[in-house]
Amino acid sequence: MKNNKRFGVGLSGGGYRAAAFHLGTLQKLYELKLLDNVDVLSTISGGSITGAAFCLKKDGFPEFEKRMIGSLSSKNVIAFVLTSWRGLLTISLILFCACLSSFLPFTRFAPWSILPVVILLLGLLKFQFKIFPVSKIIERAYDKFFYDKAKLSELCDMPELAIGSTNLQTSRPFTFSKRKIEDSAYANYRPPVKFNGTDFPVARAVIASSCVPFGFTPITIDPVFFKDHDVAVSAKVNPQLVDGGVYDNQGVQKLTQTGSSYACDIVLVSDAGNKLPFEKAYNNTFTLLLRTVETFMVRIKNFQMAQNIYQIPNKKEVAYLSLSWDIDGSVTGFYDNLLGKKISVEVTTAHGLPDEWVQMPTQFKRDIINHMNKRCQFDELSKTQQNATDLNIIRNIGTNLTPIKEDKIRKLMKHSAMLTEVQLRLYCPTLFS
Numbered sequence: 252m253k254n255n256k257r258f259g260v261g262l263s264g265g266g267y268r269a270a271a272f273h274l275g276t277l278q279k280l281y282e283l284k285l286l287d288n289v290d291v292l293s294t295i296s297g298g299s300i301t302g303a304a305f306c307l308k309k310d311g312f313p314e315f316e317k318r319m320i321g322s323l324s325s326k327n328v329i330a331f332v333l334t335s336w337r338g339l340l341t342i343s344l345i346l347f348c349a350c351l352s353s354f355l356p357f358t359r360f361a362p363w364s365i366l367p368v369v370i371l372l373l374g375l376l377k378f379q380f381k382i383f384p385v386s387k388i389i390e391r392a393y394d395k396f397f398y399d400k401a402k403l404s405e406l407c408d409m410p411e412l413a414i415g416s417t418n419l420q421t422s423r424p425f426t427f428s429k430r431k432i433e434d435s436a437y438a439n440y441r442p443p444v445k446f447n448g449t450d451f452p453v454a455r456a457v458i459a460s461s462c463v464p465f466g467f468t469p470i471t472i473d474p475v476f477f478k479d480h481d482v483a484v485s486a487k488v489n490p491q492l493v494d495g496g497v498y499d500n501q502g503v504q505k506l507t508q509t510g511s512s513y514a515c516d517i518v519l520v521s522d523a524g525n526k527l528p529f530e531k532a533y534n535n536t537f538t539l540l541l542r543t544v545e546t547f548m549v550r551i552k553n554f555q556m557a558q559n560i561y562q563i564p565n566k567k568e569v570a571y572l573s574l575s576w577d578i579d580g581s582v583t584g585f586y587d588n589l590l591g592k593k594i595s596v597e598v599t600t601a602h603g604l605p606d607e608w609v610q611m612p613t614q615f616k617r618d619i620i621n622h623m624n625k626r627c628q629f630d631e632l633s634k635t636q637q638n639a640t641d642l643n644i645i646r647n648i649g650t651n652l653t654p655i656k657e658d659k660i661r662k663l664m665k666h667s668a669m670l671t672e673v674q675l676r677l678y679c680p681t682l683f684s
Contacts, residue, residue: 253288253682256568259515260289260410261502264296264461264494265574266650269523271323271660272574273301274316275667276521281312283672285682289410291513293502295495296461297523297650299414303457304397306412307405320660326396328652332388386458386468389652393454401453403429413513415495415502416459419469424498425490426505426513427456432476437488444488445478459492469493500524507567517679521667522573525646568598570678572670574646574663578636581673582623586616594678601680602626627676635669637662 252258260280262273280286294302301319308315332338394400406412406429418425421436432446459470470492477483495502503520505513588594589604590612599609604622608615624630637645645663648655655663675682 252290253285253517254684256516256681257290257514258285258288258517258682259291259293259506259513259519261506261518261520262292262294262298262302263501263520263522263524264298264496264650265523266297266461266652267300267323267655268574268648268650268663269297270300270319271655271663272523272667273298273521274319274660275664276519276572276671277301277305277312278316278664279668279671280519282668283675285675286312287409288682291413291506291515292410293413293415293506293513294460295415295500295502296463298502298521299457299460299495300393300397302412303406303414303453306407306410307398307401307453308407320657322396323660324654324657326392327654328389328392328396330653331392331395332385335388335391337384337388384468385466386462386470389461389467390452390454390458393457394452398453398457402449403427403432403451403453403456404449406453411513413502413505414456414460415499415505416456416462416470416492417495417497419491419493420489422498424495424504425459425492427451427459428513430512432472434490437486440486440488442479442482444483444486446472446476447478448476451476460495462493464493464497467493501571503569507569516567517682518567518569519671519675519679520569520571521671522571523650523667524573525575567595568679568681570674572667572674574666576670577642578629578633578669578673581670581677582620582627582629585623585677586612586619589619598678598680601684623677626680627673629673632669632673635665637666642666 260276262276263269265272277286280289292302292306304319304322305315333342408429411430412428414427416425416427417423418434418436421434423434423436425434426432427448429448432448432451437444455470458467462468462470470490472490472492474480474483477488498504501520501522503518505511506515506518506520508514585594589599589609594609602623604619605615608619608622612619641662645659645666648659648663
């Protein structure tokens with residue numbers, strides 16, 4: 252809490268890229284002596300990897316940062332999955348059927364040469380989640396690489412970690428925290444369906460948050476984690492949890508939603524998403540489907556940004572930063588938001604903007620920009636901007652769960668840290684008062 256205002260930070264999804272990018276945000280908060288003032292850390296997918304590790308740390312931030320950089324640059328979740336006995340079994344089955352189909356055409360069984368492949372495909376479609384439960388294997392990888400079998404009860408109290416997932420059964424967000432596990436839909440049942448999260452594995456909550464549809468298997472809740480399993484059975488409650496980004500990829504909704512127990516007055520959103528154009532060829536149905544789903548997600552993201560970041564109660568302070576942004580547009584972006592009436596009175600007052608500037612911004616554009624350049628220390632911060640080559644490198648890092656070279660991690664962190672400070676100074680001025 253800062254100046255009697257609750258301070259929340261949202262960390263978006265985006266695999267290891269997001270986990271590394273958000274390290275820079277936390278590093279800057281630590282440098283500005285604001286990290287201890289964070290009340291809520293709302294995380295999604297890749298952001299949950301870093302957020303959960305931070306909220307389990309038993310040493311200082313520098314040690315945590317060093318450990319996370321080491322893990323993100325060396326621990327390969329995908330390799331762990333493929334070399335597990337389930338992964339090796341699945342690969343062996345595929346290779347066996349492929350070899351059999353290649354051999355049969357040269358025998359008297361030629362008409363049946365395609366049959367093994369057909370049987371395998373049908374078997375995988377029907378029993379995919381039992382044959383190859385990817386999410387369970389990734390949970391073991393997360394435990395080995397990051398969490399050491401920790402439970403939700405071991406999370407720190409400050410900040411409160413809220414790990415976001417999406418419940419396909421209710422089409423609602425599903426949240427894991429030390430205080431409670433909850434889906435608002437179940438909470439409104441009569442009688443309400445409640446969960447006991449004391450011994451719930453942190454790694455399972457994180458995989459529920461990063462369980463990308465199509466590739467991973469949905470996460471379910473074991474009966475032992477229901478406070479009253481009979482009530483859950485009678486209400487036909489069976490959560491099917493996938494990536495939190497399906498519902499809210501920035502983790503911002505619960506921080507800004509009126510009535511949310513995680514709601515905060517000051518909010519920072521760190522978004523590791525990118526807006527590079529889609530340059531791959533549309534060669535098949537899968538590529539087309541994938542791009543269509545990505546387009547849906549972008550549309551949802553834009554709608555949620557408008558609703559949860561720009562259309563907010565007048566007294567809230569909300570700062571947002573994105574991997575795709577350059578620092579050069581920060582102050583002019585503030586002016587544009589002022590012009591669009593998207594800046595709260597609380598913020599303009601804290602910045603000391605005269606009423607006539609706020610009411611008639613077009614007549615005072617240069618004055619406003621000069622004033623805000625000084626307020627956010629733009630000249631100093633812009634010196635830390637990386638060159639176009641480095642920015643292009645970090646923006647082309649994939650969102651999978653394979654290691655990122657340490658120099659790239661530090662470039663991601665540097666970009667995030669710079670944007671974090673300038674956006675906080677612009678949109679959350681009371682943090683510095």
